[in-house]
Amino acid sequence: MAYSVQKSTIATLVGVSLAMMLSACSSDQRYKRQVSGDEAYLETPALQELKAPAGMILPLQNSTYDIRFGNDKGAIGKALDIRPPAQALALLNGSRAQYSNGAAIMLVENTAGTHGLWGQVVRAVQADNFPIANRQDASQSLTTDWIAFNRADEDQQYRGRYQISVQPQGYQTAIVVKSLALEQSGSPVTANGEIQRYAVNVLNDVVSNLDKIQGELADARANRTIGQIDVQSGADDTGLPLLIVRAPYAQVWERAPAVLTRLG
Known part of the structure; x- marks a missing residue:
């Protein structure tokens, strides 16, 4: 009995803790628009000029591979909104x-x-x-x-x-x-x-x-164009009964579910 009470108490505490965590998360939705993962890149040291040891001759510098410095001051880290720009959807034909x-x-x-x-x-x-x-x-x-x-x-x-x-x-x-x-x-x-x-x-x-x-x-x-659909009864080559519907396939297919529902 003591074991049962202890187990019930632990389960209750876990449930309460989980509920508290969920309620805390539900009030802050920023995680839905933030990067999840390693943010060590924010601690990357700034670039420095390469200093060669005395007596070492460096190859000629090629500006093609220079890393250019920018003056962008956009949001970084948790402040960066990773949601893509909204896009209008061309749902209408043409x-x-x-x-x-x-x-x-x-x-x-x-x-x-x-x-x-x-x-x-x-x-x-x-x-x-x-x-x-x-x-x-x-x-x-x-x-x-x-x-x-x-x-x-x-x-x-x-x-x-x-x-x-x-x-x-x-x-x-x-x-x-x-x-x-x-x-x-x-x-x-x-x-x-x-x-x-x-x-x-x-x-x-x-x-x-x-x-x-x-x-x-x-x-x-x-x-309105099709009006009444012409339906005739008939039989196939084996003598089994069938219905002959004289109408475009798309119109028949659209009405078929309602007809089958009425037939049970």
């Missing part, structure tokens, strides 16, 4: 993405589907519950209110305001998300990396919803 001067841009080719693109963009913004402060349908532009972000790799969360617009550019149409303001804990953020990260994040969310909306519209158009 699209390409870029980032320039605080604006994340998605360029799509002009087709019959881009005629109602602005309305689709508004629906995509509303699908993510982004607050809209001002909307100008005539100029195809809107301004969001403060959008609160919730990222697991940040201790202090960010919030931002953005201008989202649809702009014709020759044979293409641009979906533009421009950063108007970015704050962290009430303080303005001016770091280009963070401005890019969150502007691209908003664009990716909008384009992801836009891709779903356009997919639903395409399915609806296809269903």
Whole structure:
């Protein structure tokens, strides 16, 4: 009995210690954006001029292999953020993405589907519950209110305001998300990396919803085109019964799961 009590006490202490460690780690998310491993490179001594012993003749110096000194004063050690820059995802057919001067841009080719693109963009913004402060349908532009972000790799969360617009550019149409303001804990953020990260994040969310909306519209158009599917009963060469469906393969394959579910 004494052994059982002692074992239970040890297990309880281990569980409490583990819970304390996890709660401590959960409040500090910096480890998710820091290098994990040896940081001995921070103690590397500075380069010095090579001094040859008396009487030794050194070969001629070749400047090709000179190690040039730089004046970079970027973050090092634990202060270095190793997360890669955010990248806009070209999810739409025939699209390409870029980032320039605080604006994340998605360029799509002009087709019959881009005629109602602005309305689709508004629906995509509303699908993510982004607050809209001002909307100008005539100029195809809107301004969001403060959008609160919730990222697991940040201790202090960010919030931002953005201008989202649809702009014709020759044979293409641009979906533009421009950063108007970015704050962290009430303080303005001016770091280009963070401005890019969150502007691209908003664009990716909008384009992801836009891709779903356009997919639903395409399915609806296809269903209207095909209308009723012609289904006939028949038999194969061995006399076993079968169904003959006269419709495109893609349409039949799309409806097959629902049909099989109804059949049990």
